[in-house]
Amino acid sequence: xxxxxxxxxxxxxxxxxxxxxxxxxxxxxxxxxxxxxxxxxxxxxxxxxxxxxxxxxxxxxxxxxxxxxxxxxxxxxxxxxxxxxxxxxxxxxxxxxxxxxxxxxxxxxxxxxxxxxxxxxxxxxxxxxxxxxxxxxxxxxxxxxxxxxxxxxxxxxxxxxxxxxxxxxxxxxxxxxxxxxxxxxxxxxxxxxxxxxxxxxxxxxxxxxxxxxxxxxx
Amino acid sequence: xxxxxxxxxxxxxxxxxxxxxxxxxxxxxxxxxxxxxxxxxxxxxxxxxxxxxxxxxxxxxxxxxxxxxxxxxxxxxxxxxxxxxxxxxxxxxxxxxxxxxxxxxxxxxxxxxxxxxxxxxxxxxxxxxxxxxxxxxxxxxxxxxxxxxxxxxxxxxxxxxxxxxxxxxxxxxxxxxxxxxxxxxxxxxxxxxxxxxxxxxxxxxxxxxxxxxxxxxx
DNA sequence: TGGCAATTGACCACCCTGGTCAATACCAGT
DNA sequence: ACTGGTATTGACCAGGGTGGTCAATTGCCA
Numbered sequence: 001x002x003x004x005x006x007x008x009x010x011x012x013x014x015x016x017x018x019x020x021x022x023x024x025x026x027x028x029x030x031x032x033x034x035x036x037x038x039x040x041x042x043x044x045x046x047x048x049x050x051x052x053x054x055x056x057x058x059x060x061x062x063x064x065x066x067x068x069x070x071x072x073x074x075x076x077x078x079x080x081x082x083x084x085x086x087x088x089x090x091x092x093x094x095x096x097x098x099x100x101x102x103x104x105x106x107x108x109x110x111x112x113x114x115x116x117x118x119x120x121x122x123x124x125x126x127x128x129x130x131x132x133x134x135x136x137x138x139x140x141x142x143x144x145x146x147x148x149x150x151x152x153x154x155x156x157x158x159x160x161x162x163x164x165x166x167x168x169x170x171x172x173x174x175x176x177x178x179x180x181x182x183x184x185x186x187x188x189x190x191x192x193x194x195x196x197x198x199x200x201x202x203x204x205x206x207x208x209x210x211x212x213x214x215x216x217x218x
Numbered sequence: 219x220x221x222x223x224x225x226x227x228x229x230x231x232x233x234x235x236x237x238x239x240x241x242x243x244x245x246x247x248x249x250x251x252x253x254x255x256x257x258x259x260x261x262x263x264x265x266x267x268x269x270x271x272x273x274x275x276x277x278x279x280x281x282x283x284x285x286x287x288x289x290x291x292x293x294x295x296x297x298x299x300x301x302x303x304x305x306x307x308x309x310x311x312x313x314x315x316x317x318x319x320x321x322x323x324x325x326x327x328x329x330x331x332x333x334x335x336x337x338x339x340x341x342x343x344x345x346x347x348x349x350x351x352x353x354x355x356x357x358x359x360x361x362x363x364x365x366x367x368x369x370x371x372x373x374x375x376x377x378x379x380x381x382x383x384x385x386x387x388x389x390x391x392x393x394x395x396x397x398x399x400x401x402x403x404x405x406x407x408x409x410x411x412x413x414x415x416x417x418x419x420x421x422x423x424x425x426x427x428x429x430x431x432x433x434x435x436x
Numbered sequence: 437t438g439g440c441a442a443t444t445g446a447c448c449a450c451c452c453t454g455g456t457c458a459a460t461a462c463c464a465g466t
Numbered sequence: 467a468c469t470g471g472t473a474t475t476g477a478c479c480a481g482g483g484t485g486g487t488c489a490a491t492t493g494c495c496a
Binding site for chain 3: 042043044054055057058063064
Binding site: 277 | 441442443444445446
């Protein structure tokens, strides 16, 4: 695999920095980009949030766009690396698979909120180099493949095509995630509530199994 | 009902304007507010989009916040008025009810995209007068009431509580709407595609009825 | 013609933008 | 103690956008 070395394209001045400090800076930038998009993101706010002077930013990066590109590279590296450990592609029903993915997403969001928020911006922004677009494309394909690989479709009720049922299940999970997200945004952003919210979902998980799977062991 | 007269609080100069022109101006403003939020919305862009000079804006409105408030008032008036004609509360199953609501939402979104987009901003913005917040609150309560009034819950399968099933159905619809929205945003914003997307949903509607309703006429 | 309403856009002070740079502070090697 | 390179600062720049003002003009009707 000819994957690029981590931080290959960054300026030496930035690479010389302690890894932890690098992350802090990139996180501050990703937060700003996620909140305001590329154009409206302010380098001044970034330096303030990262606790450094204006000069340092342009000592570490050529310009705003260079910083943006480094953020994308960092986010992609991290997501690619994480995807592998996400889902062991075990033989299981689709609902169980979706539940495991939802849990993995939740954990990733809590542990890496900056990357989670920033990843949405990458797609929308016009100034993303094609190479990054490609990497993101394959990343998403890989994700979808892992989502459907090695599923036990025989658990589904037999009177409707599994493809139809899977889309319905997926929409249900998405709709639930959307509601949880809104709830979290409306009240404080305490991550503990997210967990409680997820716990409550157990009831609905069971209901879905009753509804979508066959009742007997045939 | 001591509901306020339409346009009661607006400046006379603006009220003297032809109704159609009033709408054009408010729509331009709502578009800008929806896209950028209150703070980052630009009065310059609004006047350009509305095809008028800077001076006129401040001839019609006291200041930016006044304009914002008038937008909210207009949007609330319109939504309150529309809600009544939305759903005739007929005796029907929950899935049919949700399908009708989704269709009504879709039509409203196509015919009044500015209000649809702007309504989301109202909740988030800090400078919304409490009276408006209250009106929005009752509006949403009314909406929820109409959503569940006069339902025929006996169509649901009997082995799970209807409340559980209803939430699952709601999430499914939300998830689907979310996917359609994203699809529309990713490609061009041609509203025709939205309709085609909805037509395809017929298959899934039938599937949901098979899954959530009782099979026989018992 | 006068008088009032409608309309314009140049103009204001202010703030923020991305980016620069001369001036330092730091520190290892000699 | 001196040197030389690296790290770091923040004042500063021109440019552009901000919400808002206002003297001047136009249009219209009595």
